[in-house]
Amino acid sequence: MAAVSARGLYKVFGPRPEEAVRRLQQGEPVADVRADGATPAVVDVDLEVQPGEISVVMGLSGSGKSTLIRMLNGLLEPTAGTVHVGDVELTGLDEDGLRRLRQERLSMVFQHFALLPHRTVLDNAAYALEIRGVERAERRRRGAEALEMVGLGDRAGNRPSELSGGMQQRVGLARALASGTDVMLMDEAFSALDPLIRREMQDQLVELQRSLGRTVVFITHDLNEAMRIGDRVAVMREGRVVQSGTPTEILRAPADDYIASFLADVDRSRVFTAEDVMAPPRPVDGELHRMPRAGLRTPLADLLQPAATGGGSVAVTDDAGEVVGVVTAASMLSALGGLPGSVEGTSADISKEAVRG
């Protein structure tokens, strides 16, 4: 079952929202409805987030991402449509039920951190537990544990204002981790950070998510970020999801020119992995044992140097160390160049399914 799912979700701001939804459902263009004074922020969105994956929603500013994510935890009430968290229908809950669901299953990380400036870092990290009524010693223990996880164990006694932006957001992350909820919603969580810190935070998030198995819904306006961390990416435009799929799928076959125009800026070498560009090893490849090795999930960027120094090709091994494919200089170049069909479609997909399963 999906960890979070949305069906036929609409949010219209402004006067007579229900009527606007009805017109949109009948196929009227968003621009017409907007011209009559309503603001359709989210239009007919379906979303399925599988447990344990990082699901990214990407779109330009104003495309409705924040509105969407705020309907996933009920901060905003949808004009139409339903939201489920696990098997609970969030949209059907009363205030009390909603609060309990938020306490137990949903946490959130904010763009500008939203920490409590008058409390220590530790008290901030333990905030969600305090709300839930966990007793003091226990919540401080769990807060400290979460701070350890994000590398801020030694800053427990500081005030948030004494930390750098990156550290403050780590506290925001620790607060969400300490809450112990299985779903974490992150709205532009890294957008306010310097590029270098941002990169670090992205890596840390992916690492934490792998080890803890949390489900993450991550909002960003940066396609590079989306591709780097997302297991799946949904691209939003004017309130609608215009394409969704794995980063590789989107890179390979952008649904329209709008998305294609974004892709020009994407660092393909960081999105494609060895798995995406390898060909099956041929039995006659006597050279296999002399080739440099790399894991399935190694980004292309990290294959370039071994390939250059190791005779042009790299052998790809699975988690058990078996050679499952070969990446050649030609396959890497065509993947980076973005040639249509340049990536070994079928075989890569099959092995990917096998690995994911």
Next chain:
Amino acid sequence: MAEVNEIVPLPHVPVGDAVEVAVDWVGDVADPVFDAFSTGVSAFIDAFVTLLLLPPPLVLVALLALLGGLIRSARFGAGSLVALVLVVSMELWVEFVETLAFIIGATLVAAVIAVPLGILAARSARASALFKPVLDLMQTMPPFVYLIPAVAFFSIGTVPGFVTTVVFALPPGVRLTELGIRQVDAEVVEAGTAFGGTPRQILRGIQLPLALPTIMAGINQVIMLALSMAVIAGLIGGGGLGSVVVRAISSLDLALGFEAGLSVVVLAIYLDRLTAALGSGTPRLRLERARSLLNRGSTSTEGGDTGSETASEEQRGSEQRNSRRPALR
């Protein structure tokens, strides 16, 4: 008025008469309530004054100066000491204490009413819209006018002055509480909701603490208004420095008037600076600052002990962090 009405023939709308009738009616109906309230208020203020006059004047002066020194700065403490000793030497100490007790009481009552109203106004646009004209009226009505119904209800003495003062000083308390809560970063409040906080938890854990500096600025203004009204209340036998001022006016005694006025100024500045300092940081931060001052004292006496080197090292680190804070402010 009458002349204008002769040029432009308009009937005289008896707004004032209507108010008078209403005030009379309330006075008749609620007389026992007012009496009980009256007794309670005077008993409270009398007890407070008695308590404050229990120690010899210079002891209380020293205590007030010490309080100023701890909460604001040593310099402020020293200044307060000089100014308060001056008041004692002008032989206005009893009146000064009466006015001080009066203002503290009125401010407490005003705050107890104003802060909840401000919270209500911050939460409900309708309440806010309702309060706004009422607060405007309360604040712009010439203060002397309040004295009339107050005397009608409570007759002459401390109590009508007290009630008038509370009513007159209330508005900034409501306004700034509302403003302070509305100004709290919406994302932080959203965080409280997103983690499943109840409105009450969010109010107590997020909105009130973050609005505290603004609320304290409101209380500061309440005190200042209360002080100005306390002097006016001297007209209806409110006691304290106000009565001295009234006596000086009626006998055209410039020397006495100046001394009483100067005492009012001393009280105003003392209360203003003290509450301003309270508002500029959460009490907890101030507590920490006081603690770090104490720590500094204790580490310097333990300077020779080499056994606890790491401990004092750590302490020094935390001191540096703490001592940076006041500098930022």
